[in-house]
Structures are given as C-alpha cells and as structure tokens.
Amino acid sequence: MSDCLFCKIVAGEIPAELLYEDDHVVAFKDINPQAPMHHLIIPKKHISTINDLTINDEALIGKMYLAAKALAEKEGVEDDGYRTVMNCGESGGQTVFHIHLHVLAGRNMQWPPG
Numbered sequence: 884m885s886d887c888l889f890c891k892i893v894a895g896e897i898p899a900e901l902l903y904e905d906d907h908v909v910a911f912k913d914i915n916p917q918a919p920m921h922h923l924i925i926p927k928k929h930i931s932t933i934n935d936l937t938i939n940d941e942a943l944i945g946k947m948y949l950a951a952k953a954l955a956e957k958e959g960v961e962d963d964g965y966r967t968v969m970n971c972g973e974s975g976g977q978t979v980f981h982i983h984l985h986v987l988a989g990r991n992m993q994w995p996p997g
C-alpha cells in the first residue's frame with residue numbers, strides 16, 4: 884500500500900534501524916521505545932489489522948512469533964522474559980494500520996496493561 888508507513892519501511896523509502904529481515908518479515912526498532920528493548924516485527928505483505936487475517940496468513944503469524952523468539956535470544960532477554968503485543972483497532976491502541984508485533988523487554992511489565 885503506497886500510503887502505509889510500514890510498507891514504506893519494507894520498501895526502504897523510510898529509514899528504520901533494521902534488526903532482522905527474511906522473505907516474509909522485517910524487524911526494526913520502535914521509534915518511541917516503551918522499554919529498554921522495544922522492537923517491532925511486521926509482515927512484508929500489507930495486512931491492516933488482525934481482523935484482516937485469513938487462513939492463508941496462518942504460517943506468516945507463526946513466522947512473526949519465531950522472529951520474536953529469535954530477537955529475544957539475540958538480545959539475551961529470553962530467560963528474564965519479555966512481552967509480545969499486537970494491538971487491534973482504535974480502542975485496542977493500534978495507531979499504524981499494518982499489523983506489527985511489539986516485543987518489549989528490559990523492565991518489569993505490569994498487568995493489566997493500560
């Protein structure tokens with residue numbers, strides 16, 4: 884999608900601190916980190932929200948979680964723990980409408996989230 888911020892990051896049209904890339908997903912640092920480690924994992928394919936997922940995206944979502952695990956291991960936070968979040972829709976806190984998995988670590992997370 885030409886006017887999507889995260890599609891522009893995938894295309895290299897907007898710079899980002901890339902951490903991981905394969906044929907299906909890209910990971911980069913969040914521009915406004917909410918924890919000492921705050922990474923985003925996105926599919927290269929544009930999908931606006933969780934509501935737009937289809938059965939064809941089943942493996943893609945799995946790849947996003949495997950990338951989260953790999954990033955946590957790379958950062959050495961896998962034993963201490965980390966939080967993965969995917970917001971959906973306005974009331975869910977989603978502000979960029981290209982799905983993304985937040986991976987946060989380096990501080991104690993609170994529950995319930997705000």
Ligand code: 5GP
Pocket residue numbers: 888897899900911912913914915916969970976977978979980
């Ligand atoms: P959401 O609120 O949709 O769940 O999360 C969107 C995330 O994207 C936010 O944490 C925000 O800081 C991050 N973000 C917004 N614009 C940019 C950008 O241009 N570059 C990067 N790296 N992150 C961004």
Ligand code: ZN
Pocket residue numbers: 884887888889890891928929930980981
């Ligand atoms: Zn997009």
